[in-house]
Amino acid sequence: MYRFLLSPRWLGALALTVVASAVMVWLGNWQLDRYQGRTEVNERIDAGLRMAPVPLTEAFRAPTGGPGTAGPPPAEDKVWSRITATGRYDPSNTILVRGRTADSRVGFEVLTPLVLADGTALLVDRGWIPPAPGGATAQPSVPATPTGDVTVVGRVHETESGAGTVARRNGMLETRRVGVPGLARELPYPVYGGYLLLDEQTPPADPVFKAVPVGHANNWQNFGYVVQWWLFAVMALFGYGWVARREARRAAGIDTKTAPLDRAAEPTPSASA
Template sequence: MYRFLLTPRWLGYLALALAAAAVMVLLGNWQLHRYHARTEVNERIDAGARMAPVPLADALAAPTGGPGTAGPAPAEKVTWSRVTATGRYDTGNLVLVRGRTVDDGVGFEVLTPLVLADGTAVLVDRGWIPPAPGGAVARPDVPATPTGEVTVVGRVHPSEDGGTVDRRDGQLETRRIDVPRLARELPYPVRGAYLLLDEQTPAADPTFRAVPIGHTNNWQNFGYVWQWWIFAVMTLIGYGWAARREARDRAGLDRPGQPVDRAAEPATGTPA
């Protein structure tokens, strides 16, 4: 009944179904890997919010190059951890990061180098401020930067990719916080990541709004895992359904029966 499955046409259907199912299983496995990776990021974010801050040097290695260079990127295990550092803000090299969104408002993040005792610096994202009246790209009025010694507590944020840096009227501006690219504009070596400010002594200006750290949407990846695996199973079920239907058609099991001629049937029953 199922010998037709050994014909070239049906063997081709089988190979196609198996190949498609295998690809879908691999895609599901890849999404599962993404789910685990994003879950680890979320766990580090949550752990960082609870931990006591550690010295900056424990998380970010000092750069070994000269001025205009960036140090090594942080290890994954220390990203989003809380660190503390003490130094002096370099107000002459403040960076405006434009086009940044907080609570649906588009404005600027203010990035300021904190120069440390060893002569290196770490970029500190002091927070978000709205643009000046006139539009989302209107340069804001930046609150005064503290002078003298400053102690900060912040989260280790990895460098963003793809940034370009412009100077407008002597002011550094960018859309992406690309630490190595920004380091080229600065007169000292810079640590390989930047800090999202949590606390500052002396206290930060209340105009600044803390930049939130959003969790990754790991459950979306988990949903894709099941989606691809279910598609793989449905592909094999579809092949089996098509094969069964072909077998029944060949056996004539699904052909309509011959109509019964009721007039030709003998009469039954006793006459009155």
Template sequence: MYRFLLSPRWLGALALTLVASAVMVLLGNWQLDRYRARTEVNERIDAGQRMAPAPLGDALRAPTGGAGTVGPAPAEDKVWTRITATGRYDPTNTVLVRGRTVDSRVGFEVLTPLVLPDGSALLVDRGWIPPAPGGATAQPSVPAVPTGDVTVSGRVHESESGGGAVDRRDGRLETRRVGMPRLARELPYPVYGGYLLLDAQTPAADPVFTAVPVGHTNNWQNFGYVVQWWLFAGMALFGYGWVARREARRAAGLGATGAPLDRAAEPTPSPSV
């Protein structure tokens, strides 16, 4: 009854179905890996919010090069770790990161180097401020930094991809992305390979700054894709089996319920005259 499945046409259909199902299973596995990776990121974000600040050296390795060089990037398991450091702000090399959105408003994030006792610097994201009147790209008035030693605590952020150009406009460094290697080349000291999202500061930070929120990754979207691709794979296999079963029943003269078709009920052709 199913010998027709050995015909070239049906063997070709089976091969195509199996290949398509295998590809969809692999796509589901890929999305499952992304779901697990994003879940780990969310867990590190939550852990970083609860933990007491650790020393800077526990999460970031110090740069070993000269001026304009960047240190090693933070290890994956150290991103979002909460750390603390003490040094002096260098406002002359403040970096404005344009096109940043907080609470649906576009403005600037302000990164200021914190120069440490050994002469290296950690870029500190002091927070978000709105642009000056005149448009989203109008440079804001940046509050002054505290004088003397400053102690900061916050979460480690890795260098952003697609660093883009670093411009100097009106005497200030300006960029679209926080790419540490590019920024380091514009600064007169070695710079750590990650930067710090400020949570707290002593002396206190200016209240004009809005803390940059840390958003969780949408890991459930990836989980939905996992279910979607695996369902598609199952539907492809089920569809092949259903069509094959229907063809077998038709060839055997069986109806949809398995009962023989009533050939007698079919009209008898009229004989030719």
């Protein structure tokens, strides 16, 4: 009844179905990895908000190069952890990161190097400020930094991907990306390999700054893709089986659609017969 499945046409269809299903299972597994990775990031973000701050050196390895170099990036499990550091701001090397959004408005994030006692520096994202009147790229007036020693508390952020262009305008550096290695080349001291999103500061920060919003990764979207791809794989195999069964029933003359037509085509016996 199912001998036709050994024909070249059906064997080819089976091979194509199996390959397609295997690819869909692989895509589902890939999305599952992304779901698990994003879930871990979300858990670290939440844990960072709850944890007590630890010293800078527990999250970063100190830079060992000369001026203009960046240290090693923070370990993955240290990203979003809460740390504290004490140093002096260097306002002469303030960095404006344009094109940043907060409360549905486009403005700037302000990074200022915090120079530590050993001469190294940590880039501190002090927060978001609106642009000056004239458009989203109009350079804002940046509030002055506190003088003397400053203690900061914030969350570790890894360097952003992509090498944004760094240019100096009106005495301040401007960029679109917080690429720490590229920014370090513009600075006169070695810099830690990530930066800090400021939560608290002593003396207090200027109230014009808004805290940089930290969004959670949309991990449930990836989970939906997992279910989708695995369901497609099952449907492909089921579809092959359904078509094969239908073909077998038709070949055996018991197909429910064609059988009534075949009976109708038979001649009606005459009464004389």
